[in-house]
Amino acid sequence: MASSPRIKVEFFYDVVSPYTWLAFEVLCRYQSHWKMDLVLRPFYLGGLMNATGNRPPMMVPKKGLYMHKDLLRNAAYFGVPLKAIEDPFNVMIEKGTLRAQRFLTVVAHEHPEHLEGVSRELWRRIWSLGEDIVEDESLHLAAKATNMEDADIQKCLNMMNDSTIKLSLKKTTEDAVEYGAFGAPTIVLHLNGRSEMFFGSDRFPLMAEMMNEKWKGPFPDMIKSSL
Amino acid sequence: MAALMRTKVELFYDVVSPYSWFGFEALCRYRPHWKMDLILRPVFLGGIMKEAGNRPPMMVPSKGLYMQKDLLRNAAYFGIPLKLIEDPFHVMIEKGSLRAQRFITAVAHERPEYIEGVSRELWKRIWSTGEDIVETESLHIAAKAANMEDSDILKCLKLMNDSNIKQALIKSTEDAIEYGAFGAPTVIVHSKDQPEMFFGSDRFPLIAQMLNEEWKGPLPDPIKN
Numbered sequence: 001m002a003s004s005p006r007i008k009v010e011f012f013y014d015v016v017s018p019y020t021w022l023a024f025e026v027l028c029r030y031q032s033h034w035k036m037d038l039v040l041r042p043f044y045l046g047g048l049m050n051a052t053g054n055r056p057p058m059m060v061p062k063k064g065l066y067m068h069k070d071l072l073r074n075a076a077y078f079g080v081p082l083k084a085i086e087d088p089f090n091v092m093i094e095k096g097t098l099r100a101q102r103f104l105t106v107v108a109h110e111h112p113e114h115l116e117g118v119s120r121e122l123w124r125r126i127w128s129l130g131e132d133i134v135e136d137e138s139l140h141l142a143a144k145a146t147n148m149e150d151a152d153i154q155k156c157l158n159m160m161n162d163s164t165i166k167l168s169l170k171k172t173t174e175d176a177v178e179y180g181a182f183g184a185p186t187i188v189l190h191l192n193g194r195s196e197m198f199f200g201s202d203r204f205p206l207m208a209e210m211m212n213e214k215w216k217g218p219f220p221d222m223i224k225s226s227l
Numbered sequence: 228m229a230a231l232m233r234t235k236v237e238l239f240y241d242v243v244s245p246y247s248w249f250g251f252e253a254l255c256r257y258r259p260h261w262k263m264d265l266i267l268r269p270v271f272l273g274g275i276m277k278e279a280g281n282r283p284p285m286m287v288p289s290k291g292l293y294m295q296k297d298l299l300r301n302a303a304y305f306g307i308p309l310k311l312i313e314d315p316f317h318v319m320i321e322k323g324s325l326r327a328q329r330f331i332t333a334v335a336h337e338r339p340e341y342i343e344g345v346s347r348e349l350w351k352r353i354w355s356t357g358e359d360i361v362e363t364e365s366l367h368i369a370a371k372a373a374n375m376e377d378s379d380i381l382k383c384l385k386l387m388n389d390s391n392i393k394q395a396l397i398k399s400t401e402d403a404i405e406y407g408a409f410g411a412p413t414v415i416v417h418s419k420d421q422p423e424m425f426f427g428s429d430r431f432p433l434i435a436q437m438l439n440e441e442w443k444g445p446l447p448d449p450i451k452n
Contacts, residue, residue: 200429
């Protein structure tokens, strides 16, 4: 008897986005629980916002204040060591993450087996340790923390400015726009020949239902003892 | 042994907001399950948005398109008979819900035991059967469907234009703004040292944690004796 095929789940992400880190960790944890093919797709959130006329939520002051609390609560709930950025405007808007996303695009092309690890290390730098993620040295350190070989890291750094890589990042961002994305994370489930787009890190119960899977909360590996 | 005190939970809502309907029903269902005092506080969402410099999400076209899907998925998940509004700009922005919110405020003053039912009937009109909620007759029909007495309904319809009712709605809206609200639903949990604000209908696992309770999904089991 043939078993049901794995559901392709495309995860569009930019490490500038903290909520996206939460969703990323959840989907990585659920890889062994749900019958899915998780496809990591680094894109450029800044480009997406421009294309859709959206604005970062912190542009509404009260949203920004709320987000501060909401992020810390969610970080605790999801078990992700997120800490508030001291100068968010400078880090997220002025410096941004274009170079980090280009680097991830190279890693996706050249060493896809390290994409998950490098993404995590970059998130850790910007959203846990408060460290830079746009300088070459920062990218090198992040990749090294995932045990990539020095030679491979250097190759990836050299490739970052190739037009093929820039175009690839652009194309991924355009793919997200075509799915109707307006922010991050954007998660696309491919079921029965159709694509279903979800936004945010708070729709997992709905996604689970759609995939005929069970949402067991943020820690699916934890075994609950029955009283 | 003294019983644990019930935690005060304020729900600030406007029937123009569909996500507020989800939050409202979920909290009403959890009344027998959680040790909380649920206080329903009708506000004028337009006033909250204006003060916060916020815009309705549907002003970003792709957000509006996504919201249509998201609303229907959530409606199924929460077990609420929500249907999409045919002309949302006209219904939600041009007509709006100020009169409906004033009427609910009058009911809150005169017959608070009916505030839940009347709110629900108004949500059903705008967000399920696609009917008007600003005309006097519409408000009357909604209140009747909530089993209010005709005489009480007429009294509330009269009261809604009084300055003290208008002021009460303004005050409720200002209270929400003071808690930091920028949209609806806004849920305030009064636990520990300070009030904690939550936005949206997708934070119930976190709200439950703060109440030291369990979130068992949108359809909690009936209480077993």
